[in-house]
Structures are given as C-alpha cells and as structure tokens.
Amino acid sequence: AQRVTQPEKLLSVFKGAPVELKCNYSYSGSPELFWYVQYSRQRLQLLLRHISRESIKGFTADLNKGETSFHLKKPFAQEEDSAMYYCALRRSPGTYKYIFGTGTRLKVLA
Amino acid sequence: DSGVTQTPKHLITATGQRVTLRCSPRSGDLSVYWYQQSLDQGLQFLIHYYNGEERAKGNILERFSAQQFPDLHSELNLSSLELGDSALYFCASSVATGTDKIYNEQFFGPGTRLTVL
Numbered sequence: 001a002q003r004v005t006q007p008e009k010l011l012s013v014f015k016g017a018p019v020e021l022k023c024n025y026s027y028s029g030s031p032e033l034f035w036y037v038q039y040s041r042q043r044l045q046l047l048l049r050h051i052s053r054e055s056i057k058g059f060t061a062d063l064n065k066g067e068t069s070f071h072l073k074k075p076f077a078q079e080e081d082s083a084m085y086y087c088a089l090r091r092s093p094g095t096y097k098y099i100f101g102t103g104t105r106l107k108v109l110a
Numbered sequence: 111d112s113g114v115t116q117t118p119k120h121l122i123t124a125t126g127q128r129v130t131l132r133c134s135p136r137s138g139d140l141s142v143y144w145y146q147q148s149l150d151q152g153l154q155f156l157i158h159y160y161n162g163e164e165r166a167k168g169n170i171l172e173r174f175s176a177q178q179f180p181d182l183h184s185e186l187n188l189s190s191l192e193l194g195d196s197a198l199y200f201c202a203s204s205v206a207t208g209t210d211k212i213y214n215e216q217f218f219g220p221g222t223r224l225t226v227l
Binding site: 004006043044045046086088097098099100101102103 | 150216
C-alpha cells in the first residue's frame with residue numbers, strides 16, 4: 001500500500017541549528033514527492049517538489065529512491081520556520097490522488 | 111479574497127445528521143479537490159472534480175457525496191454523521207484537468223472544522 005510516514009510529530013530546534021524533517025514513503029513506482037507547509041493561521045501551501053530541485057526559503061529536499069526517503073533540510077533554522085510540515089506523494093503525473101503524511105510540527109526556539 | 115474560500119469555518123452537529131460544506135475555487139481554476147484530516151491523520155484525499163465532472167475518487171465513504179456546479183463551486187455532503195466524521199475538511203483548487211501530465215499546484219482553502227457530538 002502507498003504510504004507516507006513522518007516519524008516525528010514534533011521537532012524542536014534552536015535558532016541557527018540545522019533542521020531535518022524526515023519523510024519516508026512506500027510506493028513501488030516512481031512517485032512525485034512534495035513538501036507542504038502550514039504557518040500559524042495560514043493555509044496549507046506548497047513548499048517544494050522534488051522534481052524542481054530548488055531551494056525554497058533555504059530548505060532543500062533530495063529524493064533518495066534507495067532509501068525511499070525525501071527528508072527536508074535547512075542548515076540554519078530561523079524562528080519564522082516554525083510551522084507544520086507535511087510530506088506528500090503523488091503516484092504519477094496525471095493523477096491528483098495525493099497521499100499526505102501526518103505532519104511534523106517544527107518549533108524553532110530563540 | 112481571490113483565493114479558495116470555504117464555508118462554514120466551524121460546524122457542530124449531532125450524530126445521524128446531514129451537513130453540507132461549501133467551497134469556491136480560485137478565479138480561473140476548474141478543478142476542485144476535497145480532503146479530510148482527522149485527528150493525528152494526514153490529509154486523506156476524498157474526491158476531485160473538474161469542470162463539473164468527477165475525475166478521481168479516493169477513500170470517500172458512501173455516506174459522503176460531492177458535486178461541482180456550473181459556477182464551479184463545489185459542495186461536499188456528509189450524511190448519517192458519526193462521531194468519527196469529526197475532522198477538518200479541506201478544499202483545494204487548481205487549473206489542472208486531471209488528465210494533464212504537467213504539474214499544476216493545488217491551492218488550499220482554510221478548511222471547515224466539523225464536530226459531531
């Protein structure tokens with residue numbers, strides 16, 4: 001079965017420390033992976049997708065097919081990074097049956 | 111607000127009742143998606159409509175139904191409500207058709223919180 005696992009419900013780091021939000025997926029094909037973010041009192045929004053291979057707000061994520069992981073990383077956390085982060089999988093182009101993980105709340109402490 | 115809108119924000123009802131959640135997509139978006147987020151669960155895809163037609167179905171219960179109207183707004187109908195239906199219901203929209211191969215970003219609404227007592 002297709003599944004997205006985010007093992008940490010809550011991750012607390014100090015400002016300036018590196019951040020890694022873990023995401024593992026279970027899917028036999030070649031999925032598209034995404035990270036979504038929801039800041040306090042704001043809507044869920046796309047942060048980045050693995051295909052674009054870009055850095056957004058200092059965050060990067062590399063798709064590791066061998067380990068079936070798509071961890072989100074940032075070298076130096078900022079207080080404004082505090083939010084809920086969701087990893088999501090789309091099985092293939094042309095389908096919009098996204099599978100979301102349960103989310104990780106990131107708290108960046110001053 | 112030209113973004114996705116959802117009404118109501120909060121809904122409290124009793125078991126066995128029926129409710130309707132409403133979603134208006136962004137201007138120009140023809141696709142609407144519904145998701146359910148229960149406590150400690152990720153968003154679960156329910157259904158996708160494109161220009162009035164159902165395009166994809168996820169884990170949507172038979173007690174739930176949806177439709178998209180000619181003005182492109184969508185309604186999610188939940189009937190014979192159970193305690194377990196208490197959740198956040200999100201709507202999203204995009205310009206995607208459901209058959210296109212390129213990626214089209216989904217834009218989410220603020221959600222409707224349903225509480226079934």
